Amino acid sequence: MAAWPLIDAALAGPLRRSPGRNALLVIAIALGVALGFAIYLINRSAADEVSLAARSLYGLADLSIESAAGLDENLYPRIAAVPGVAVASPVVEVEAKLAQRRASLTLLGVDAFRSRQLQASLAALAGTMATDSAAFDPHAVFLSASAARDLQLGTGGVLEIQVGEKTEQLRVAGVLPQAGLEDRAGVLDIAAAQWRFGRLGKLSRINVRLAGGARAERVRADIAALLPPEARVTTPGEASSEALRLSRAYRSNLTALALVALFTGGFFVYSTQSLATLRRRREFAVLHALGVTRAQQLALVLAGSAIIGTCGALLGVALGIAAARIGLGAIGGDLGAGYFRGLAAELEVHGTEIVIFCVLGVMVAIVGALRPAIEAARVPTASALKAGDVASRELRTHGRVVAAFLTLAAMVLLLPPIAGLPLPGFIAIALLMIGAVIAMPSIVRLALRHAPFVRAVPYQVAIAQIAGTARYATLSVSAILVSFSLMVSMAIMVTSFRTSLDQWAQRLLPADIYVRLGYVGQSAHFDASTVQRLARLPGVAYFETGRFARAQLAPDKPPLTLVARSSNHMAIADALWTTATAAAKAPQDAVPTWVSEAAGDLYGIRAGDSFEVSVAGQRLHAFAAGIWRDYEHQNGAIVIDSVAYVRLTGDTGINTVSLWVQPGADSHALESRIRDLLPATQFDLRTPPELRRLSLQAFDRTFAITYLLELVAVLIGLFGIAAGISAQVLARRGEFGVLRHLGFTRAQIATMLAIEGAVLGATGVLVGLLTGAVVSLILIYVVNRQSFHWSMDLAAPGVLLTSLSAVLVAAAAGIAIVSGRQAMSTDVVKAVKEDW
């Protein structure tokens, strides 16, 4: 109880005294926590769902043997005979193109008797299958609950799929229980799947359940010894992690971006608490004179900030859960990026997560207040109690500290990604921003030294005021500096990416019309005869074809996309955006390939290298004739000539046909002729402008969420300006009183404050632009490259950045004027009676 008067005087009192500022702090922390938590929850819920769905494909299996090129079915009895294998269940997995839809459905061809021992859902249906022989009916399919829901099909319904150019029908024999097969998929008899999808003699994988007491590692090694080089043994856990791998970089980057708002909030706390310490300088001196120890002062300031952090964190967690719920419902688990299309993730919040984000919010508030608290504890009591005392205008430049931060940032950038994530890049960005904030007062002073001479007294006093209080004045703009830097860097990165994507789309789409049927691993494709008929249509000048398949470079890595292109009209190297070309020609025994940047990064392939790749179970000795820029295949892609592909695989199917219209011919008439030629085939027909528009739409949808995150960070930064300037203005009421005594008009004081606000805002914006530009280079050349393996050309959105800069400078000036008006509305003349 003895401590209560002290707590009331030094903790509760100050918290009560500035309700507006404290409310802003709580809101800033809350927004930071809410954004971070919401994005995390959405990402985690979606990842859980994907993981669960991927895991459910394996049922109770302990191991899975798979190959992107497919396994020879003769391998199955040999695997089943390996000691320690209790059950081996063969699976044929096909991406069936849905008729009348742009989507596909995973179809699993299974052996009803074997799979029943691994899949609980199939076991549940065992009775039904036995009685009506549905399990062996080549026209029957069992849909998972999510597939049935999504396709709006029930038992007895008809599922229409495209195989080659034909539409085929499967009867829905039943709907599996949700828990048995979480993925959006269908199950049919393995023989039917092999026959229907042209996979005779081939398996996609063999799921294995170990016998009780069997040593998993031993069995795994025994099985591996039986496998061809392109096949691998995995566990269902590894497989489900792989399902998430593609979106992992996107999810991590988004979470990091979301946490920037909290980072900005930390700077807001720092600036606000520093200014409060300055304002309460005499109060701290009095408390110390009365016997409050330095340690108690430190603890009281930190406790105040912790209370604010706790309120903000609790509010933020509640807001975050609400935002995640709305986000999941409105834009889905991938937040518009398209990674988890068709996924219905449900929000589930764990107590530990709530605690972690609450602690994060409180820690940000405490760390932000640490330096101000130390300063409060160090207020020189004797001089602070004297009349006319002001805080020292001495400015330590911290040149070494800034240099240390920048050097450390540069050194961190040299580190490789950690666990596949560009963490060193993010750490370097944080170090750079902290360095910029520390350097800010010195930069302001340096800039003011070169400020133009203007005779107007308000200008001169304003400049002297900022120069004299550079350390505190710049605190107001530290939060906006951080958030504006981020916005600038993101704007430059997104513009660079968008511009490069647009150029790429134009470069890779030189034809006039694109006709497409099916994609990698999908059942639909054109026959060679159809392509010839398309090419002979009146109005067609030239044509090229493309076929998508899977290729495996390393068994422990996911397959990449193989694109087999014809070169009737354009050489492959001319049709791609090559960024590097081999100096030498391909060796006689090697097939020339063009490797995407992602594949080059992932497998360490450079132009001129030779490598082995497995395509449709065949080994290909390949030569990297060039490296090309590719924004489509995140796992990497290689392009080979279609003649070489057909020679290697015998696969004559075609997925894309690019058509050049004869000069003077009507392209619309040609489009009609194409539709007339293939009346029963569900294909996509697009022109380059349409494809360009679609790709940019998808891009904008993916990045829409980032604009929201940046906006919130800038909003918190503006809070910082508002709170910082208003705190300073309030602390300077006495000064305004004196200026009024000396003959300053109210308009002159408003002008002076507007100049101060504009100068501070402009310096913050300029440093923000500079810092943001450097951060954008890190994002483009380090974070983005390590995350997605995409290169891009630098492009800055000049108009956007100029407008945004002008808005922020105007906002800073406006906030200063409004704060000044509020301060002047009270009796500033009386304020000269107060010591200041």
Place this chain on the structure above:
Amino acid sequence: MSPFLAVERVSKSFAGARARVVLHEVALQLAAGEYIAVMGESGAGKSTLLNLIAGLDVPDAGRIVVGGQDLAALDDAGRTRLRRARMGFIFQAFHLLPHLTVARNVGLPLALNGAASSSIAARVEEMLAAVGMLDREADLPNQLSGGEMQRVAIARALAHRPSLVLADEPTGNLDADSAAEVLALLRAQLERDNAAGILVTHSEVAAATAQRTYRLTHQGLRERGT
């Protein structure tokens, strides 16, 4: 000769929970070169009287004429311009602008009145020499002692040659020696510029440096000894 300052039956009260009449029909006349002291208890309205004379506040009743101009006829900007040109202020807590050097503090009223840079520099040098602070012109206020700050404040108050200097407890924060020094300096500077001065003080010693002493009570302003 008409007085430079005429305070005619001025009254002022403050509203609020504890509404009170601070000044009641106060009258005062002051000619150029006259220097008076106003004494009174705390809350008697001494500072309020100075604020009314400076045009920083307006009376409820009565009239104040400064240099022939009725303050009531001027708006806030007009009163500010008059104050800027014709008056100087000295405060108990010095109130030098903390981020301006000594020279720039002293030059501020001149700059506000539109003086040329060369004439500002010359006048600042003259004033700092007069108050014995020429060697400290580049210092900042927090590098000065209380007595030094008040000397600079006097130089600032008189730099633009005001006709009226209002000093509100200028020695309240100073030791006896410094106070005596500052008061002597103030009087000397007023005499040199033939400026009128009003010294508000609680100190008999300080009041003794003025030509006349008045006592302010809620009944009005009365010259001592009358």
